[in-house]
Amino acid sequence: MVQFKILQKSGRSRVGKLTTPHGVIDTPNFIPVGTQATVKALSVRDLEEIGVQVVLGNTYHLMLRPGADLIEKFGGLHKFMSWDKPIMTDSGGFQVFSLGVGLESGEGKVLKEVGNEDLVKGQKVRLAKVEEKGVTFQSHLDGSKRFLGPRESIKIQHQLGADLIVAFDDHESSKHTKEEMKRSLELTERWALRSLDAYRRCHSEPKAKNLPRMRDSNNRPLMYGVVHGGTNKELRIRSARFTDENFEAIAIGGIYGKRRDLYQIVDWVVENISEEKIRHLLGIGEVEDLFNGVEKGVDLFDCVAPMRRARNGSLYISPKNSGSVKNSFTLNIRLSKYALDKKPIDHGCLCYTCGNFSRAYLNHLYRANEILFHNLATYHNVYFITNLLKKIREAIGNKQFDKLRGAFCPP
RNA sequence: CCAUGGGUGGCAGAACGGUUUAUGCAACAGACUGUAAAUCUGUGCCAAGUAGGUUCGACUCCUACCCCAUGGA
Numbered sequence: 001m002v003q004f005k006i007l008q009k010s011g012r013s014r015v016g017k018l019t020t021p022h023g024v025i026d027t028p029n030f031i032p033v034g035t036q037a038t039v040k041a042l043s044v045r046d047l048e049e050i051g052v053q054v055v056l057g058n059t060y061h062l063m064l065r066p067g068a069d070l071i072e073k074f075g076g077l078h079k080f081m082s083w084d085k086p087i088m089t090d091s092g093g094f095q096v097f098s099l100g101v102g103l104e105s106g107e108g109k110v111l112k113e114v115g116n117e118d119l120v121k122g123q124k125v126r127l128a129k130v131e132e133k134g135v136t137f138q139s140h141l142d143g144s145k146r147f148l149g150p151r152e153s154i155k156i157q158h159q160l161g162a163d164l165i166v167a168f169d170d171h172e173s174s175k176h177t178k179e180e181m182k183r184s185l186e187l188t189e190r191w192a193l194r195s196l197d198a199y200r201r202c203h204s205e206p207k208a209k210n211l212p213r214m215r216d217s218n219n220r221p222l223m224y225g226v227v228h229g230g231t232n233k234e235l236r237i238r239s240a241r242f243t244d245e246n247f248e249a250i251a252i253g254g255i256y257g258k259r260r261d262l263y264q265i266v267d268w269v270v271e272n273i274s275e276e277k278i279r280h281l282l283g284i285g286e287v288e289d290l291f292n293g294v295e296k297g298v299d300l301f302d303c304v305a306p307m308r309r310a311r312n313g314s315l316y317i318s319p320k321n322s323g324s325v326k327n328s329f330t331l332n333i334r335l336s337k338y339a340l341d342k343k344p345i346d347h348g349c350l351c352y353t354c355g356n357f358s359r360a361y362l363n364h365l366y367r368a369n370e371i372l373f374h375n376l377a378t379y380h381n382v383y384f385i386t387n388l389l390k391k392i393r394e395a396i397g398n399k400q401f402d403k404l405r406g407a408f409c410p411p
Numbered sequence: 412c413c414a415u416g417g418g419u420g421g422c423a424g425a426a427c428g429g430u431u432u433a434u435g436c437a438a439c440a441g442a443c444u445g446u447a448a449a450u451c452u453g454u455g456c457c458a459a460g461u462a463g464g465u466u467c468g469a470c471u472c473c474u475a476c477c478c479c480a481u482g483g484a
Contacts, residue, residue, distance in 0.1 A: 035446050056445075094445050140447045166445080226445090253445065262444090283445035304446045311449055312442085328443090336439075366449095367437095374449060 002163065002222035004249075004278040004299075010396045012270065012297035018278055020086040020163035021219045022078060025053045027278070028294045028396075030285060030389045031088055031302035032382055036061050037071075037081040040307050041374035042382065044083050049352070050383045051390070054086040054164070056302045059156050060095035060148070064139050068159040076161025088164035088302065091153045091195075091226075094253070094283075096128055096135045097171040130170065132190070150194035154223075158202045162221055166251055166282075167195035169226040181230045188228050189242055196246060199223050224251035224280055227269050231261045240272035251280040252298075262289065266296045287316070287329040287388065291405045294392055306385045310377035313366050316384040317346045319407055329408070331359075333377070338363040351383035352376075 001021075008015040018025040032039045032047070034055040039047060047055065057077055062068060074080040077087055129136040134149020150168040157165040168191050172184035203220060225247030229235030243250050250273050255262050266281065273279070278299050284290075285303020293301060306316070313334040316323065323329035323346075331338070333345070341359035353362075353376040365373035395404040 031445095033446065040446080041449085058446080061446085088445095090445050095447090098445095098447095251445080255444080280445090286444055289444070301444095303444050304448090305444050308443060308446065308448065308450080312451090314443075332441085334440090369449075371449075 001218060001220055004222075004276070006276060008397050010399055010401055011295065013294050013396045013401055014297065014299065015393050015396045016278070016299060018086075018222075018299075020054075020222070022084060022086045022163050023053070025086055025300070026390075026393055027299040028290075028389055028392055029053060029300055030290065030306075030385050031056045031300060032307060032386075033058075033302055033304045034081075035304075036065070037077060039378070039382070041311065041378040042307075044081065046375070046379055047083070047382075048085075050379065050386055052085075052382065052386055054088060055083060056088045056090060057081075057160060057162065058090050058095065059092035059153055059160070060090070062089075062160060063092065063148070063156050064141050064146070068156040072159040072161075076159075078161060086163040087161075089157045089160050089162035089166065090282075090302075091157070091166040091168045092148050093135075093153070093166075093169040093171060093226075096137045096148055130187070132187075134168070134191075150191040151198045154195050154198035154202065157221070161219075164224065164249070165199075165221045166224045167192045167226055167247070169228060169253060172228060172230050172254060175230075178232060178235075181232055181235055185228050185235050185239055188226065188239070192225050192243070192246060195223065195225075222249050222278075223247065224249040226251045226253040226282065228254040229265075230254060231257055231265065233268055236265055236268040237272050240269040244273040244277070247277075249278045249280065251282050253282040255281075255283065259289065259292075263292050263296065266293060266298060270297045285385065287323075287385075288325050288409055290385070290388065290392070291409055294396075295401070295405065306381040307378050310381040311374050313377070315345045315362075315377055316381050318348065318384075320348065321346050323408075325409055333359060333362050334366055335363075345380055346384065349380065349384065350387075351380050353380040353383075 003019045004016060005019070006014045006016045014027070016027040018027055031054050032052055035058040037057055039055055062071060062077070071077055071080050078084055134147055134152065136145060136147050138144070139146050148168070153168040154165065170184045170187045170191065172181045175181050175184050225243035227236065227239045227243050227250060229239040240250070250269070252266060252269050255265060262284065270279065279297060280300040280302070281293050281298045283303060284293060285301045285305050290301060309315070309330060313332055314330040315333050316329050317331050318329070331345070338359040341363070343359055344354035344357065345359060345362065346354055357376060362373060362376060365376070391404060392401065395401040
């Protein structure tokens with residue numbers, strides 16, 4: 001059983017404690033994305049040293065490689081990757097739409113009727129065939145035809161043994177009319193119910209065909225329903241209420257637009273869900289957004305940004321080292337001006353990287369294409385964000401959140 | 412000294428008698444929000460060993476010289 005307890009509140013911000021089968025997660029908190037059963041460039045030892053409390057794995061990637069059955073045979077994702085703290089898994093819905101490569105690229109007629117999407121990214125047209133029971137897509141690894149729906153997704157997430165799981169959802173990112181968005185939302189709602197059904201079967205009908213047996217009822221994961229509705233207020237509110245009615249945990253998804261939209265959406269949602277339920281803002285994690293999310297009552301975030309940024313030379317710095325909204329609280333360690341810089345990345349940062357290495361050294365490692373760069377850079381960024389959330393929790397507890405926020409994002 | 416091959420941007424390396432001559436790397440910048448990302452996108456290089464010649468036009472053809480590589484004396 002997973003339990004969420006709010007310990008302190010300040011405005012809409014809250015400090016809480018999410019207790020899972022693999023330990024406690026203090027909230028608000030940040031969940032590093034570890035798509036393929038690893039947070040890229042970091043060892044589990046690094047994560048523990050940093051103080052990361054929970055990581056996210058991905059249903060889509062893991063089902064394709066190495067396969068959910070294989071991971072189940074190894075005793076689940078925790079044992080497979082040797083991480084005994086909480087794990088969240090994503091439903092795979094997002095990937096199926098964002099990178100499921102096309103099927104039957106010539107034919108659109110029939111597919112369109114069931115909501116087929118031409119997802120245009122760059123110049124490639126990608127098709128995923130969406131039907132009532134789920135999505136047929138093409139593996140990005142070998143082109144093989146695959147199927148993922150609510151039942152499959154929930155099954156896989158149970159096989160992986162995650163503590164926090166997500167209902168399978170449709171994505172309206174490329175739908176433009178309100179009618180299309182509404183149809184997509186309705187599908188998400190039906191899939192939400194199917195996800196719930198699959199979840200219950202995993203627990204109350206352990207012999208149900210094709211569903212994994214949950215040995216111990218204490219190991220029940222917490223399942224998030226996902227609020228969609230794009231930037232449409234009416235749909236977002238409807239989705240928020242629906243999700244609140246049916247789920248114990250609320251995730252906010254389908255956020256693609258501008259920051260202003262993001263904050264507006266969060267407001268609409270938060271105002272229409274129960275206060276005591278945990279709230280997760282899917283895919284969000286830039287510094288500015290963390291502050292605003294927390295202020296609006298979000299408890300958990302996951303994002304690839306800190307890790308990806310790190311690998312690309314974008315390293316977090318705090319305001320006292322000239323980090324600001326304008327530079328996304330980052331410096332670009334690739335720049336020649338750091339080649340002779342003896343300072344650590346972020347003066348005052350207590351992480352291993354900052355405690356031992358200069359900007360010049362990191363600049364050199366990047367330029368020399370050394371693998372160690374990825375580790376040291378990712379370590380710093382994950383530490384920075386993890387530590388930031390820790391400071392945020394403390395600030396909320398001390399009624400100092402506004403002050404802390406003001407130091408980072410002056411009004 | 413002889414023979415052969417060759418000298419193209421910072422480096423590597425193509426094509427071509429004709430409007431702004433690839434491409435890669437390096438350099439210089441920018442991007443990155445439920446990860447097909449050690450990725451992606453831009454920018455610049457006042458590119459032709461030297462000196463002549465042929466031609467309307469030469470990096471491309473010719474001559475001489477210089478330099479490099481390999482082989483030989």
